[in-house]
Amino acid sequence: MTQVMKAKLAELDTALYFVVFCPKPRNWFRLIALGLSKSGNGGLYVLVAIACALFLEPLGQQFALTVMVAFVIERPLYFYFKNRFARLRPCDCYAVKALLTPSDKFSLPSGHSAGAWLYATCLIEHLPLATFPLMIWATGVSLSRVIVGVHYPLDVVLGAIMGIACASVAILMLGSL
Template sequence: MLLKRLEQWDHSFFCRLFSRSTSRQMFISSYWLSKTADGPLYLVLAVLLVCFEVLAATDFSLLLLAAFAIELPLYLTLKNSIKRARPADTLTAFICAHITPSDRFSLPSGHTAGAFVVATAVALYFPLFLPLALLWAVSIGMSRIMLGVHFPLDVIAGAVLGTSSCLVAHSLFN
């Protein structure tokens, strides 16, 4: 009963948010924002920090590597074990996703997990930039909902997975 109510909330909240994504401007901003959470940009960030000899850049980069080494296998295991259908497959009468997702299943959101790995690492090594990193990570999760490829609980699960993976990696270093 509780799981059914949670699923109903998740679908209802998704529909309310997704209904606001019909404008071209919202699609374009969600699309490009979501692109900033694609994996290659994380490598560029780490390399730039090291090249510019930013204090703690090497430790930050190593933390990212370790955190992603934890997060990625967990993400793949969860996604392929849970096999939660994406919104467009579940709510076919109501929505059509704005983009084609990179894989078949929805839970957890990999873009959100990756964004929260980075935001957590920023919090640990560059705390002054935490508000900006957190805003970016939350916006990544919202963009995935607005694009129609994730439910809110997928995004929450991604945030928990990314944050936890980074904290575990950090505790292993210290």
């Protein structure tokens, strides 16, 4: 990719960020965005996987194993790319305050988006009837990260692609056992 193309992509990404970012949302909108963002923090993933493994044998155990393998693949990639790209968060580049404090200083890829789409993909594999609500939730988690001001749109798109890819690899790996 040429420097001109990279600059144009960054310009478009920044413009989209300012279309989606909401520095002073209404209280209900702020609560929804923050709630969706927090639902992608990871603690819920662990609780649901454990509950599934304990109460939905053997399907729940297969799901929990799939999620665990997918995260074992995703986490090292996430940290590698996060530090390799070292893209500063939009809330650190512009005179705008995010609605929450991010856990680190880099934004690409979005770990919340990667995790949400990884989890949704694994759940969809085991509970296809839940496809639509899971896709809405994962999209909501991803969008919330831009709305609250801690990610650019490209960060969440690449995070989503990474999460879906890692889940798909885990599903293929475990399906061939």
